Amino acid sequence: MPARALPYRPHNHDLCVDQALAQAREICRRNEARLTPVRERVLELIWQSHKPLGAYDVLAQLSADGHKAAPPTVYRALDFLQQHGLVHRIASLNAFTGCDHPGQHHCGTFLICRSCGNVLELAAPNITAAINQAATAETFQVEQITLEIAGLCPRCQSDSADQPTPS
Amino acid sequence: MPARALPYRPHNHDLCVDQALAQAREICRRNEARLTPVRERVLELIWQSHKPLGAYDVLAQLSADGHKAAPPTVYRALDFLQQHGLVHRIASLNAFTGCDHPGQHHCGTFLICRSCGNVLELAAPNITAAINQAATAETFQVEQITLEIAGLCPRCQSDSADQPTPS
DNA sequence: TAAAAATTTGCAACATTATAACAGTTGCGA
DNA sequence: TCGCAACTGTTATAATGTTGCAAATTTTTA
Numbered sequence: 221m222p223a224r225a226l227p228y229r230p231h232n233h234d235l236c237v238d239q240a241l242a243q244a245r246e247i248c249r250r251n252e253a254r255l256t257p258v259r260e261r262v263l264e265l266i267w268q269s270h271k272p273l274g275a276y277d278v279l280a281q282l283s284a285d286g287h288k289a290a291p292p293t294v295y296r297a298l299d300f301l302q303q304h305g306l307v308h309r310i311a312s313l314n315a316f317t318g319c320d321h322p323g324q325h326h327c328g329t330f331l332i333c334r335s336c337g338n339v340l341e342l343a344a345p346n347i348t349a350a351i352n353q354a355a356t357a358e359t360f361q362v363e364q365i366t367l368e369i370a371g372l373c374p375r376c377q378s379d380s381a382d383q384p385t386p387s
Numbered sequence: 388m389p390a391r392a393l394p395y396r397p398h399n400h401d402l403c404v405d406q407a408l409a410q411a412r413e414i415c416r417r418n419e420a421r422l423t424p425v426r427e428r429v430l431e432l433i434w435q436s437h438k439p440l441g442a443y444d445v446l447a448q449l450s451a452d453g454h455k456a457a458p459p460t461v462y463r464a465l466d467f468l469q470q471h472g473l474v475h476r477i478a479s480l481n482a483f484t485g486c487d488h489p490g491q492h493h494c495g496t497f498l499i500c501r502s503c504g505n506v507l508e509l510a511a512p513n514i515t516a517a518i519n520q521a522a523t524a525e526t527f528q529v530e531q532i533t534l535e536i537a538g539l540c541p542r543c544q545s546d547s548a549d550q551p552t553p554s
Numbered sequence: 555t556a557a558a559a560a561t562t563t564g565c566a567a568c569a570t571t572a573t574a575a576c577a578g579t580t581g582c583g584a
Numbered sequence: 585t586c587g588c589a590a591c592t593g594t595t596a597t598a599a600t601g602t603t604g605c606a607a608a609t610t611t612t613t614a
């Protein structure tokens with residue numbers, strides 16, 4: 221089976237971005253949602269970075285584009301993208317990352333490397349099942365799951381000590 | 388078996404607070420850590436509320452005490468309490484809640500009611516196991532788990548529609 | 555097509571959450 | 585009682601996120 225593209229494994233990332241954007245356009249078309257230029261650009265910026273991007277990072281990049289933007293512009297675009305499952309917000313980082321499998325309903329589970337900052341999104345049915353079971357046992361009706369796992373990615377484990385690997 | 392004290396089940400909460408404080412004193416004694424007046428007071432304030440308290444909520448209450456406090460005072464106390472496992476930070480709420488079973492190592496799993504705001508801390512070995520299994524499969528070395536489940540607690544489910552129950 | 559309605563964006567101000575840097579104070583052992 | 589370490593106070597500032605309203609744009613309707 222072909223190697224999956226992983227943040228910490230070198231690959232042609234422009235391709236990832238292109239695919240993500242194409243998929244986003246398709247999803248918005250189906251949802252009759254408008255992927256306007258600002259929204260698309262924000263999504264692109266987020267995808268271009270493997271590491272989650274803060275709202276103000278996005279803002280800075282927009283400004284670098286020459287776009288005269290203010291915080292609300294960015295937050296609104298991010299809200300839109302989240303609503304359509306195109307990006308996730310990582311609460312423990314106050315940052316945003318592209319969704320790996322948009323369209324499919326899933327609880328975002330994230331492996332966050334504290335050394336290099338890369339993030340891997342997992343689809344982990346076992347975890348989801350365990351969570352739902354535990355919640356049901358408490359008669360709790362689950363609506364949203366935030367699961368963020370911090371630690372060391374494979375590459376940063378093998379690197380001596382704790383030096384971060386360049387992105 | 389005796390009914391467990393649950394945030395959404397009426398009970399003598401002063402007792403919870405007293406027990407939590409006594410336990411905290413004991414833990415700090417064993418750890419040779421100093422549970423100073425500010426720290427103890429912050430812990431008490433957090434325990435007095437079933438709902439997670441923001442740092443600035445704590446600050447406001449300290450000020451109401453007549454204590455002339457500033458943000459760093461609160462954040463430092465909270466850091467201390469977190470380090471000793473006496474409180475948890477809920478990332479998705481930017482707020483803090485008392486730890487239900489301090490001393491024991493555990494990954495905090497939280498059921499957060501979006502209607503009444505109460506939070507229940509779970510010890511869920513199954514979930515932890517599933518998480519560790521998934522992480523291991525990705526050769527990821529887990530250090531810290533953030534698991535926050537938002538939804539409706541039993542009481543708010545049975546209340547018609549979405550009206551919040553008073554605390 | 556033209557007017558009306560709805561959505562999106564721009565913009566200024568502001569609210570909330572968190573940290574940095576440094577000075578003063580307190581507890582405690584030598 | 586001196587000195588060190590830990591803790592607290594204080595001021596300022598950084599980082600993150602929101603409100604409210606007006607202008608522009610797109611979509612809908614007549």
